[in-house]
Amino acid sequence: MAQSERITGPHIPAQGVDPVLARMRAVAARLPPQDGVAVFNRIYLSVTEAMDHAIDQGARGGFGDRPAAVALGVRFAERYLTAVDAAACGVRPPACWRPLFQFRSHPQVRPLQFALAGINAHIGHDLALAVVDSCHTLSCEPAALEDEFDRVGDLLVSLEERVREELMPGPDLLQVADPLTHLLGSWSLERARDGAWAAARAVWALRDLPSLQAEFAQRLDASVGLVGRMLLTPLPAFPG
Template structure:
């Protein structure tokens, strides 16, 4: 398995990138709305990792970072006027539409991120950690439990 020092982007760096994105966007921008929701979840995961609430912190960090990187890569693509993955396009295309409510933006981002990015992030994490997906099940379940408490 990979050693912790091989991680290129720790959770704190991901949180910093999300905070910088939040600071750069107007509050009602659809991406900003989703980013605030996702930032809150990522900060909560980080606190739980720091608090020893994951059986395998290295696996939790890897999964969390690989997952966040997929979102941040989609944002980067849209910023650079490249095409993000199709699941993200509605959020980016309608991000400034006055008829779309903040909850709709949050749900669009959640749908894209969980429905598309999560499975790919599990694969990315497994490649990084040289493990099978079943070995990430505890971390995956704990993040799911966290999401339920944040609802």
Template sequence: MGQSVQLIRRPDTVDAVVTRMRGLAAGLPERDGIAVFNRVYLAVTEEAGRRPAAGRFTGARAAATLDVRFTERYLTAVDPAAQERHAPACWRPLLQSRRHPGVRPLQFALAGVNAHVGHDLALAVVDTCAALECEPADLEGDFERVGDLLAALEERVREDLMPGPDLLRIADPLTHLLGAWSLEQARDAAWSAARALWALRRLPDVAEDFTRRLDAAVGFAGRMMLTPLPA
């Protein structure tokens, strides 16, 4: 396949990934858009790490592999050492708007969730299938577990960053942005994309084109989510 769907070969464990997320948090200003997303993602990941989890295929090994592949794609995209133009299209809007004063913290966080679910999750499933020599169907239980984590992440985002009811009026543009994106639909689309990419693995040109278009579509949605809003 093309570069965008190759295995991430770093031999990281879940603990090592969490350590890298903590290091990222320590090096960013609090209001930075990446910091806003990373802070919530780290809190949910640490909480989930305290609970045992196993899928239907190879138990802890499959769960850990999918977790690492998934989070690694995010960390690689936002790595401060990487030049912005090398980031996937889905992460570029957040990287480019991360310090914009007209973008609210809730927008930063949801744009991160959009990129991570809409693009990274599908490719992480493909990475994991290649690493474990299994089929996407074998990872369905682990995919659902990651979906539960993402639901907790979205809930945490809304709890921590949602304006109070006195500020979030029906006419507020943020209200419309929130209603235009669905985590459930994004998860379903990611699963369909993962299955399609796995089926296309012997057609690398087609798989690369599919991945590029997926990346661009998710990036377009992210750019809309980061539209600067009046205070």
């Protein structure tokens, strides 16, 4: 992780995740619906709204530690929003996000591919580093955030199921959608979530070895970006 990426402040906002929700809604307002980033943003906005509601419910919503939940939710969202801001300013975003920004207007990439490529970048890379960011913010070890990490993961798993239901082609297109079915069947949110937790612990363990920490985070970024590029493989247009 580059030194500039390490978050040591500011303090957790008293208004919870509202500030990042407002930024996501602003992204949605300025992008055309068919834009690949807009497709992912709609999905992520819905899960962040669900997280906000669950945090407000406290233990009933699965988040017993509000400061930890808010810290993780905000630091998680900030990494995606920083990538959006970088691309808007003509600055290259992290490698994990580059495929989505590069292919966001490609006519042969399906909305489902855009959604899962964004989820891949955000889970595989951002979630791991958001745990580390939150540990710096809260002065705690990753183990203290494990319950909140698992709850966020549960929300994301339910989201993936809904994404597939809403964006997967209908039964009448299954034959021509075989390449898409094969492509998406090779990726699993559950495995990505498990990998993110392992990566977070590894990055945290390397905090006193900054050069090794930076190398590990860079390679994580690149490998997640490679998976994203494969998820965005252009496919033949559906007939009709």
